Amino acid sequence: MRTNVGGLTTYAWLPARPRIVLVARTPYGAAGHAPEGAAWAAHGVGLVVQDVRGRHESPGTFHPYTEDHHEDGPALLAWVRSRWDAPVVLLGTSYGAHAALATAAVDEPDGVVAMVPALGLGETARTRGGVLQLASRLGWWLAHAVTTPWHDVVTAQRRDAERAAAVGTLSCPLLAIGGTADHFAHDTVDLWAAWGGPSWLVMGPWDHALRGSRRARRVLDWLDAVLAGSPPNGVETVDQCGNSSDRPPAHAVVHVDAAPTTQWCASLTAGGREVAHGAARGSVVTLGPVLTTTCRSSALDLRLGAEDFPRYARSPHPHTPVPRHHLELIA
Numbered sequence: 613m614r615t616n617v618g619g620l621t622t623y624a625w626l627p628a629r630p631r632i633v634l635v636a637r638t639p640y641g642a643a644g645h646a647p648e649g650a651a652w653a654a655h656g657v658g659l660v661v662q663d664v665r666g667r668h669e670s671p672g673t674f675h676p677y678t679e680d681h682h683e684d685g686p687a688l689l690a691w692v693r694s695r696w697d698a699p700v701v702l703l704g705t706s707y708g709a710h711a712a713l714a715t716a717a718v719d720e721p722d723g724v725v726a727m728v729p730a731l732g733l734g735e736t737a738r739t740r741g742g743v744l745q746l747a748s749r750l751g752w753w754l755a756h757a758v759t760t761p762w763h764d765v766v767t768a769q770r771r772d773a774e775r776a777a778a779v780g781t782l783s784c785p786l787l788a789i790g791g792t793a794d795h796f797a798h799d800t801v802d803l804w805a806a807w808g809g810p811s812w813l814v815m816g817p818w819d820h821a822l823r824g825s826r827r828a829r830r831v832l833d834w835l836d837a838v839l840a841g842s843p844p845n846g847v848e849t850v851d852q853c854g855n856s857s858d859r860p861p862a863h864a865v866v867h868v869d870a871a872p873t874t875q876w877c878a879s880l881t882a883g884g885r886e887v888a889h890g891a892a893r894g895s896v897v898t899l900g901p902v903l904t905t906t907c908r909s910s911a912l913d914l915r916l917g918a919e920d921f922p923r924y925a926r927s928p929h930p931h932t933p934v935p936r937h938h939l940e941l942i943a
Contacts, residue, residue: 614643618687621669622662625649626696630658632835633696634703635721637685637711639667639674639756648828655832658696659703662688664711667756676760677710677733685715699723701835706730706820713779713803720784723838725831727789728820731775731799733760734768740798741892743875744925748795776806783809785843787834789827791818792861792887792903801861801901810843815861815903816850817887825850852885853907861901863942864888866916868895869935875927877920880939883910891924902941914939 613624623642626633634657636645642661649659665684666674685702692700699722704712709729716724730736737749744766752758753765786807790800792815804813812834818825837843847860866878877891880899890899897916916934918927 617662617691618684619671620662620665620684620688622660622688622691623649624658624660625653626658626660627653627656629656630696630698631656632699632701632722632839633658633660633692634701634725635688635692636661636703636705636708637664637688637715638662638704638708639664639676640708641668643669651828657832657835658698660688660692673759674756676707676758682714682718685711686719689715689719689721699839701725701838703831704729705822716782716784717778720782723785723787723835723843724782725787725789725834726800726803727827728791728794728796728822729788729799729803730796731803732768732771733765734770735772735775735799736796737765737768738770739891739924740770740772740898741890741894741896743877743891743893745795745923746925747922772802776802779803779806780808782807785809785834785838786811787814787831788812789814789822789825789830791816791820791822791825792901793817793819794822795820797901798898804847810845812844813847813860814850815847815901817852817903849903851903851905851907853905855905855907859904860943862904864890864899864902865940865942866890866897866899866914866937867940868897868916868937870895874929874932875918877917877924877927879915879920881913881915887912889920889923891920904943912939 642663645661652659663670665672701723702712703725705727709726788804872894878897880888888899888902
């Protein structure tokens with residue numbers, strides 16, 4: 613079904629009597645979710661997807677990470693609730709996770725599913741250490757013809773503490789799925805840790821596309837638990853061999869004997885494969901999260917340098933000698 617909600621194009625795929633309804637708002641094209649919608653309907657789950665303002669079939673101008681979601685999202689929730697007598701769960705991947713959380717902050721749903729969440733302008737633009745994530749941000753801005761000036765991106769600040777305080781007030785259950793090879797792995801873990809209600813974290817060696825994560829099956833299992841009144845609370849980590857455990861990801865930190873303004877980029881590898889990376893200015897570089905495993909016995913190798921272009925913006929002092937440093941893993 614294609615319809616109009618609040619002036620925005622909305623698609624819905626629902627069984628006759630949905631036992632639960634997933635609601636998503638996306639800048640990536642709602643119509644493309646048709647195969648997914650049919651699959652959910654086969655499991656008794658409804659799916660409603662809306663093009664955010666200014667994207668694909670919805671009119672207006674797309675202004676990423678603005679207040680549009682605070683009005684459009686609740687309007688969509690109200691429309692869904694007026695038509696189907698079933699629990700409503702907000703669903704979002706990447707930018708869609710931001711849209712879901714912005715809606716939940718105004719009108720709390722029966723649950724939230726956030727996958728590889730891109731949580732804010734500053735959070736996606738810069739690492740915790742203040743270094744511009746050039747490749748991921750520049751590519752996204754060019755690919756989606758965003759009208760927001762590039763100056764606004766590079767000057768945006770992270771709002772980690774503010775976001776943690778906001779999601780800490782939510783009591784509905786959360787499912788957070790992320791990967792250690794994703795740009796926003798830390799944000800996935802932090803969202804889970806700060807959540808006020810029952811929160812279930814799934815992390816594995818996946819990138820932003822979550823290939824191999826079995827995310828549809830994980831979401832369906834979580835929905836069944838929510839409907840049964842027993843949403844899970846805890847963590848599942850999946851190592852490179854596919855083994856699952858309930859051990860939370862480790863926290864990796866590199867301590868550098870350096871000046872506060874010096875930029876450092878760090879990459880942690882095991883058996884020649886990168887398991888964590890990070891960049892910061894100053895004496896502390898936060899990496900990770902890191903999934904500990906016993907399935908492959910490999911020594912950790914740390915590479916530290918002033919440059920990691922194009923992943924991060926170039927250092928103004930690329931030839932700075934590498935100072936003394938050490939790695940700390942915090943379970």
